[in-house]
Amino acid sequence: MNFEQKMKRLEDIAAQIRESRVDFPEQLALFKEGSHLASEVEKELAEAEQIIQEIKASEPEDPENPPL
Amino acid sequence: MKTGIPDYNVSELTFLVKHTLEDHFPVVRVRGEISGFKAAVSGHCYFSLKDEDAVIAAVLFRQQRSRLDFTPRDGMKVSALGRVTVYAQRGNYQLICETMEEDGRGDILYRMERLKQKLKQEGLFNPERKRPLPPYPAVIAVVTSARGAALQDVIKVLSRRMRGFRLLVKDTLVQGSASAASIMASLDCVYARRDVEAIILTRGGGSMEDLLSFSNEDVVRKVAASPVPLICAIGHEVDVSLAELACDLRAATPSAAAEILSAPSFQIKEQLRTVKASLAQSMTHNLEKQSWRFKACNQESLRNLIQEQVNTKAQFLDTWRQETLLMLEHRLIQWKQACALAKEILNRGFPFIQAPGGPVKTAAELKTGERIAIYFQDGVKQAEILADEQQKDSP
Numbered sequence: 001m002n003f004e005q006k007m008k009r010l011e012d013i014a015a016q017i018r019e020s021r022v023d024f025p026e027q028l029a030l031f032k033e034g035s036h037l038a039s040e041v042e043k044e045l046a047e048a049e050q051i052i053q054e055i056k057a058s059e060p061e062d063p064e065n066p067p068l
Numbered sequence: 069m070k071t072g073i074p075d076y077n078v079s080e081l082t083f084l085v086k087h088t089l090e091d092h093f094p095v096v097r098v099r100g101e102i103s104g105f106k107a108a109v110s111g112h113c114y115f116s117l118k119d120e121d122a123v124i125a126a127v128l129f130r131q132q133r134s135r136l137d138f139t140p141r142d143g144m145k146v147s148a149l150g151r152v153t154v155y156a157q158r159g160n161y162q163l164i165c166e167t168m169e170e171d172g173r174g175d176i177l178y179r180m181e182r183l184k185q186k187l188k189q190e191g192l193f194n195p196e197r198k199r200p201l202p203p204y205p206a207v208i209a210v211v212t213s214a215r216g217a218a219l220q221d222v223i224k225v226l227s228r229r230m231r232g233f234r235l236l237v238k239d240t241l242v243q244g245s246a247s248a249a250s251i252m253a254s255l256d257c258v259y260a261r262r263d264v265e266a267i268i269l270t271r272g273g274g275s276m277e278d279l280l281s282f283s284n285e286d287v288v289r290k291v292a293a294s295p296v297p298l299i300c301a302i303g304h305e306v307d308v309s310l311a312e313l314a315c316d317l318r319a320a321t322p323s324a325a326a327e328i329l330s331a332p333s334f335q336i337k338e339q340l341r342t343v344k345a346s347l348a349q350s351m352t353h354n355l356e357k358q359s360w361r362f363k364a365c366n367q368e369s370l371r372n373l374i375q376e377q378v379n380t381k382a383q384f385l386d387t388w389r390q391e392t393l394l395m396l397e398h399r400l401i402q403w404k405q406a407c408a409l410a411k412e413i414l415n416r417g418f419p420f421i422q423a424p425g426g427p428v429k430t431a432a433e434l435k436t437g438e439r440i441a442i443y444f445q446d447g448v449k450q451a452e453i454l455a456d457e458q459q460k461d462s463p
Contacts, residue, residue, distance in 0.1 A: 007358070010365035017373040024381065031374040038367045045362060048355055056348050 003044055006037050013037075079156070086154035089161055093152035098124065098163055099171055102144045107133075113140065117148060117163065125162035126150075138170055145171035180283050184310055187285075192292045193313040199297045201317060203332035205265035207234045209258040211251065214239035218270045218303060218322035225326035229334040236264065242271035248281035255290045266297050266329060269311065270322040273303035282309035291315050301325035414445040431456075 001009070013034040017027050076084065100117030107113045111130030116123045126148060128140070140146065150165040169177060187193060208226070212218050214237060226235065238258055241250035251269070258264055269291065271279075281287060282302050291298060292314040300315035301322045312318040319325035363369065410420050420443040421428040428434060434453050442449045 003358075007361060007365075010370075011361070014365040014370060014373060017370070017377060020377065020380075024377065027374060027377055031370055034365070034370045035367055038362075038365065038370060041362055042366065045355065045359060048351075048358075052348060052351050052355060055344070055351075 001037075003041065006041050010034055010037050010041065078159075082154060082156045082159065085161075086156065089152050089154055095149070095151060096163075097147055097149050099145070099147045100124070102140055102146055103142055105140055105142050115140070115142075117146070125155075125160055126165055127162055128165045128168065132166055132168075136168060140168060147171050180310065183283070183285055183288075184313070187288060187310065187314065192288070197292070198316045201297045201299070201329060202265045204336070205233060205329065207236060207261075207263045207265055208329065209236040209238060209261070209264045209267045211238045211240050211254045211258060211267060211269045212271055212322070213242050216242065216272055218272045218301070221322040222268060222270065222326045225323050226330055229327070229330035229337075231333070231337075233333075234263075236261070242281070243274065243278050244281075248284040248287050251281060251284075251287050252290050255294070259293075259295055264296055266299070267294060268299045268301060268322070268325050268329065269315065270299075270301040270325055271303060272322065279309050282311040285310075287311055288314045299325045299329060410443070414443060417445070419444050 013030045016022055016030055017034075020027070022030070098117055100119050103116045103118050103123075105113065105115040111133065113128040113133055115126055115128070117126050118124070133140075146168050147170075148163060148165045148168045150163050150167075152161060153164055154161045191197070210219060210222055212222075219237060223235065226233070236258070238254040240254040241247040255267075255269070258267055271282075279302055282300075288310040291300065291311045294316070297316040299317045299319055300309075300312040301319040301324060302309050302312060303321050308318070317325075317328065319328055413420060421434075422441045422443065423434060423438060425433075428440065434440065436453050436455055438453050440451050440453065442451055
């Protein structure tokens with residue numbers, strides 16, 4: 001499952017629980033599945049942030065115009 | 069009196085001498101040293117050509133002077149091409165120069181010019197042969213002396229302005245009689261490689277004699293045969309060597325060659341910087357969007373949602389329990405009240421009739437054959453309705 005699919009599934013699970021579309025035991029099963037997915041998504045988002053920060057930090061100096 | 073001796077006036081004699089001289093020396097090449105060089109306001113130049121034993125006056129008219137590729141001056145050894153004539157007004161003879169070369173260079177320049185014309189005829193210098201330089205060459209070969217300043221200039225400029233390329237240096241003799249062969253061998257070596265995308269053939273400035281090998285016919289042809297774009301940067305401006313005419317691009321200096329070759333990389337670095345900044349900005353924005361989206365369905369949110377469901381269920385149970393209890397209590401009170409009332413009635417001597425459907429209040433509730441229970445103060449009797457009795461008058 002890619003990131004977008006995971007997010008879609010999570011949003012779907014949240015809606016199903018919130019609106020009580022399924023009976024309680026099934027809501028619990030959904031909650032379990034959602035918790036697992038959510039920790040994966042959380043990890044991916046943290047990694048993405050890390051990457052963006054690293055790229056921002058790696059901005060090379062302009063050798064022609066060194067900083068003053 | 070006839071003496072057999074020719075008899076002229078000055079003009080006649082001068083005229084004859086002039087014709088004799090001009091007929092005998094219509095075109096001559098004279099070698100000598102310039103002395104007393106004087107440029108008049110008119111632009112014409114007057115000077116003498118001399119050697120150890122003799123002097124001859126010479127004139128270089130403005131039009132001819134403008135065609136020279138050097139500035140004549142005193143002490144310079146030259147080879148002048150012209151005709152001998154007589155300047156009648158002064159009674160002297162002089163050399164009218166058509167053209168003039170620095171001595172020693174004459175033959176070389178002549179041969180070079182001949183070669184240039186020949187190669188030009190062959191189309192070796194044609195503009196359509198010039199190929200564009202690769203914008204981002206990954207492998208660049210420099211053919212020059214490993215100890216020369218030219219190489220240092222090339223390295224300095226390229227390393228400042230480019231990234232991610234390999235520089236191959238082919239150490240080459242670029243001066244002296246063996247240099248032509250060395251240049252040929254180096255170019256062959258570089259041409260044999262498949263990874264080289266651009267070649268810089270270069271050396272620092274020098275005298276024309278120093279740079280002669282760059283006009284050697286074999287070298288020029290080898291340069292023209294390069295399989296990849298070749299930049300020639302022979303460090304000088306005035307005398308263009310033939311290799312520079314045959315190459316794909318001529319640069320004035322080694323640094324200039326490196327600058328031209330690295331120009332696209334240098335420009336793209338600037339573009340990249342901008343693109344990268346906007347990329348990082350967009351990605352940050354996207355990440356924020358995803359994080360917001362995730363907030364509505366992350367662990368905590370899901371926990372809250374399921375907790376809410378659990379709470380609802382618990383609340384339902386609580387309510388049910390409370391309501392049921394209340395109802396039962398209410399029923400109990402009602403019952404107790406009914407019991408008390410019944411007891412009072414019984415105590416007064418009135419029996420109490422109970423049908424399967426509940427307490428009986430009116431006769432109409434009972435049908436014939438229905439079984440009932442009659443409660444008395446001291447016990448219960450079972451009975452059966454035998455018949456309806458029509459009541460005509462109310463008591």
